[in-house]
Structure formats: C-alpha cells, structure tokens
Amino acid sequence: MAEFLTSIVHNIILMTSLTAWVTAQLFKTMTAYWRHGSFNAERLVGAGGMPSSHTALVVSLAVSIALREGLESDLFALAVILAGIVMYDAAGVRRAAGRQAKVINKLVREMRVEHKVRETRLKELLGHTPLEVLGGAVHGILVAYVFYVLYK
Incomplete structure (x- = not known):
C-alpha cells in the first residue's frame, strides 16, 4: 500500500492537475469572499x-502532458479533447442549467405566496461565465x- 501511495505522489502530471x-x-x-464580503465554506x-x-x-493536465510527452503524443490529444468537453460543459450546459x-x-x-407550492430550492450556481472558464x-x-x- 505504501508503494502505491508513493507512486501516486510521484506522478507529477497527477500532482500538477490536483x-x-x-x-x-x-x-x-x-x-x-471579496465579492460578497463573507466566507462561504461551500465555495471550497x-x-x-x-x-x-x-x-x-x-487544462493543467493537457499542458503537463504536452510539456512531458510532446504536442504530437496521443495522450496530449486525448487530454485536449477532454479539456474541450469539460470547458464546453462548464460554460454551456451547466451555465444554462443554473439559469433555468x-x-x-x-x-x-411566487407560487408559494399563494400557498400552492411547497418551496424546494434548486442550486443556481452550477456553471461558469466564459471569463471564469478563461480564468x-x-x-x-x-x-x-x-x-x-x-x-523537469
């Protein structure tokens, strides 16, 4: 077990990404905190x-692979495709779900005021703006x- 954990810790690409x-x-x-003036542990x-x-x-995964294996490596291609999907999902699908x-x-x-619906609050902060994805x-x-x- 110790050897397994040591191997994980010495995997620079994994450690970079984490x-x-x-x-x-x-x-x-x-x-x-700076935006709202209060600490929100959920943000962690x-x-x-x-x-x-x-x-x-x-992105750190893809760049780490590029730096270590080269831009022509199959792993880099896989990581770039994965990064594209994640970034599209963050700024597209999850952001739209948050708006909904x-x-x-x-x-x-509004319906609760008329006592017709029991309140069930949905999580609104699901996705990202393009600037947050760029950041x-x-x-x-x-x-x-x-x-x-x-x-290196």
Whole structure:
C-alpha cells in the first residue's frame, strides 16, 4: 500500500492537475469572499465561480502532458479533447442549467405566496461565465508550467 501511495505522489502530471484544482478552489473561495464580503465554506468544494476549477484541472493536465510527452503524443490529444468537453460543459450546459434553476426558484417563490407550492430550492450556481472558464484555463497553464520548471 505504501508503494502505491508513493507512486501516486510521484506522478507529477497527477500532482500538477490536483494542485491546479485545489488552488483554483481556494482562489474561488477568496473571490467569493471579496465579492460578497463573507466566507462561504461551500465555495471550497462547490461548482461555479471564479476561476473554474474543473477547467484548471483539465487544462493543467493537457499542458503537463504536452510539456512531458510532446504536442504530437496521443495522450496530449486525448487530454485536449477532454479539456474541450469539460470547458464546453462548464460554460454551456451547466451555465444554462443554473439559469433555468434561477427561473424555477423564482416561480416557486411566487407560487408559494399563494400557498400552492411547497418551496424546494434548486442550486443556481452550477456553471461558469466564459471569463471564469478563461480564468481557470490560465490558472491551469500557470500551475502546469511551474511544476514543469520545478520537476523537469
């Protein structure tokens, strides 16, 4: 078991990607604090917000593979496709779902006034703006580059 954990910790590409995700979540928590003036622990693990931690993770994965294996490698191609899907989902599908949740929550509030519906609040912060996705991509690139410089 110790050998397994040691192997995981020494996998630089994995550690780079996880570091990008964790630090993006921390930045997301800080930006939410600066924006709203209060600490929200849900931001440490929740979806949505600036920067996109999912984007940071997959972009750092792709850049790490590019730096280590080269731009012509099959793994890089796979990582780029994965990153594209995740980024599209973050700024497209999940963002649209969040907007729909906002409208449904408003309808439920309005109908609740008339005592016709029991309130069930849907999570509205699901996706990202294109700027939040771009912020995650830049963060992922920077983390991958720092790891590359430190561990090449």
